[in-house]
Amino acid sequence: MSEPASAIGARFVGKRVQRKEDRRLLTGRGTYVDDVIVAGMLHAAFVRSNIARGQIVRLDVARARAVPGVAAVYTAAELDSLDYQRSNPIFDMPGIPVPDNGLLARSDVRFVGDPVAIVLATTRAIAEDAAALVEVEYRAEQPVVGIAAAKAMPAVHAGHADNLVGTQDSGEDAEIDEIFSRAAHVVEETVRNCRQAHMPMETRGLLVSPDGTGELTVHLACQNPQFAALQIAHVFHLGQQQVRVIAKDVGGAFGLKVSMQRDEFAVVAATLILGRPVKWIEDRLENLTVAGQGRDDQLHVRLAFDSDHRLLAADVRYDCDFGAYPYAVQSPASLVTPMFPGPYHLPRYRWTAQGWYTNTSGMVPYRGPWMLEMFAREVVFDIAARQMRVDPIELRRKNIIGKADQPFQTATGFVLTDITPRETMELTVGAIDVASFRKEQAQAREQGRYIGLGVANGIEPTTVSFGFYASEFAHVRVEANGRVTAMMSTFSQGHGTATTIAQVIAERLGVPFEEVTVVEGDSSRGGFGGAAGGSRQAVAGGGAAIVASDMLREKIQRIAAHAYNANPESVRIDDGVITIEGSPEIRSSIAEIAQMAYIMPDRLPPDMDMGLETQYRYRPPQMVFANATHACICEVDVETGKVSILRWIAGGDCGELINPSIVEGQISGGVAQGIGGVLFEHVRYDEDGQPLAVTLKDYLLPTALDMPKVEFQHLCTPSATPGGFKGVGEGGAMISPPALVNAIADALAPFGKRWTEMPLSPDRIVCGLLD
């Protein structure tokens, strides 16, 4: 980490400082959107399509409107009377038309749960009662379910020629076929992710409150109040200052709450038409079926190796099921194939990527949306190792890059610096006695027990900084009483940024951690920034906080130097106390300097502006790479198909750690989601497009009984950013699935099967073994 220009006080960065957020959350005094009450508010409930594809032939809301307590029932006809635009200024992808069907379905419905009408009533119970009385008749059509159907069947969206969302490829490359035909070893496999739900413990929800001057206050479960305010203003042609989005506490998001969706905008529209506050809290059925889902993609991989097991070429084809109304399709579509080379020497590479519309819930980026690059590559590496009869760790050693290889340009042009894939892999596998594990494994097999070891490597482009994610904002000020306030564009849905950003500021300013308050979650207070998404807040928010704090510290030093007739460089700030090097008799404080800055202008240097506040908009590098190696040991019961995880080692290099406990929380939370995605979590649809995972009894999540104790191994190679930080939010969810699948495949190696279709639930494993 680069030291501040002048040595300062206690270090807070790198410490396991307890979180500022926790007291209110532990005492039940957090403020989530459903905790907010506005006088006179109505409650919304949606009428949603119960078929996956068809035309609305009759829609009658008369009985619903007649229910006492119902204020209004709106259909597409009413909402379309508002002049709104369906585009998304932040997440629309250039060249890809936005499938339009209004905020509520107009003439046709395109997935089970497509919103058809919105009911507003004095209580949620009445709204739901009335919604049940809305009469809708559909003419059903055969829905498009799955990628194969999408390629063959008529377009999901009116006006589209086919179901292709978009297509990209690396271009013609005749020589690569030549390389494959001459290679000593060619390995080929398709790895498939099942569709998964983000499943934040708090569902989506919002409370929209109009006031008489044409302004809207919106309490919203979101990842970025700034984005939401911009989106609402854009969609409804409002001035930016007319929309204030507030989010105090949000109960998890994982990508689901990056962007508002059609039903949330329908709530805003209903508020605008009716002129009364409206609250809508999604229920869990809606959350599992209509909120948007993740994964559901497949990567066909061909790898060519020479006789010494060095990678010669890779040829991959990516397909993703985007559902009916996806957003931010660029995150999987444009990163899976470019990131596939990972931390390896790969001389030649060809790829194709396509996304498909289907009559299912829309794709919404889910923590590490492009994780299939890592997942498929690492799983196929193990398949290759078994096929070539080489140890999978040895195969990786032959091909992985290390510190000495950098800067390293990948086959797709990314320049890797400051990462340690080889070193992290050695650190991680070093925590296991691999040789004695292999002996134990052989003995266990003789007893009919199947244990396995899986290792996976990955690099993650964190803080991808372009477009709306290009910068982060910090306004840091010492108040007149000496306390420090930071208005940040960062935002936590559990990330703990009120703690980590305060650690950074306290350290750079030289003030007690307790005296720094980080304010976020209100679009009218913080400046514009990308906030949560893309593992970016440590680097981008931390960078903004560091530079703003350094500017502020310099001003404090100049004021103190002027007041005490010293050089600014000799002014020391520690724990809020100011001393002058060489003048032990002088002892001042941040509070005293703040008084001078705000109320004693005569004490300031003559050329200096009053006040003790700075702001800085930090533009991070285009991406900051982090790397990880996870290793898993598991046992598979071949009778029941149950997988028991015996050990989990999470090695990683995410640069300087602001708060190791928060970093480890991000990693282990991601690992749990990755384990869930391999073993349990599956949003299934039947051939009619009906979702089959509609409660938490159908959509199974890991519990405390399923999670191993995660053993952490940290390397801390600083990035070339102000704090030396790297992102860490998504990597755990990306790297854990291949580590676990490789462990399962290693355990079951004697059976000679391939395990490439998720989830590997007990029934799948038992059936796979019987096949």
Added chain:
Amino acid sequence: MSLHFIEFELNGQHVEGTAEARRTLLDFLRTDAGCTGPHAGCEHGVCGACTVLVDGAAVRSCLMLAVQANGKVVETVESLASGTDELHPIQQMFKEEFALQCGFCTPGFLMTMVALDRAEPRPDAAEMKEALSGHLCRCTGYQGILRVVDRLAEAGK
């Protein structure tokens, strides 16, 4: 829908009100009694975020009707510590062990743990873990929560 008069003890205070027969205890607590600590995570009894104590037993307040609380003693997370007081020892352990992130599931975990902590005979770590498998947390991977379980079990020995 008929309205029913109900009264019960909530966090040491007498509360009364009317509720439709179909109204859940969770809804009554959050809306009528102003206790927003219990959260609606699934409203079908799986996630545990709405857990409160009724006559000392941990129950899912989304699966219990408000009228069923009539005459009972109900404790929510708000009873464990006031906003300014010292935290309850289990809350303090949660803080020290980084056992929460977004905090939405936390009140439910806490109430079940409080019930386990009071139980006679006191459950061991494995039994506590088993009981907590009825609670879902999506953020933490349960690592900090499991450390709290270990400390709690150790403290009870």
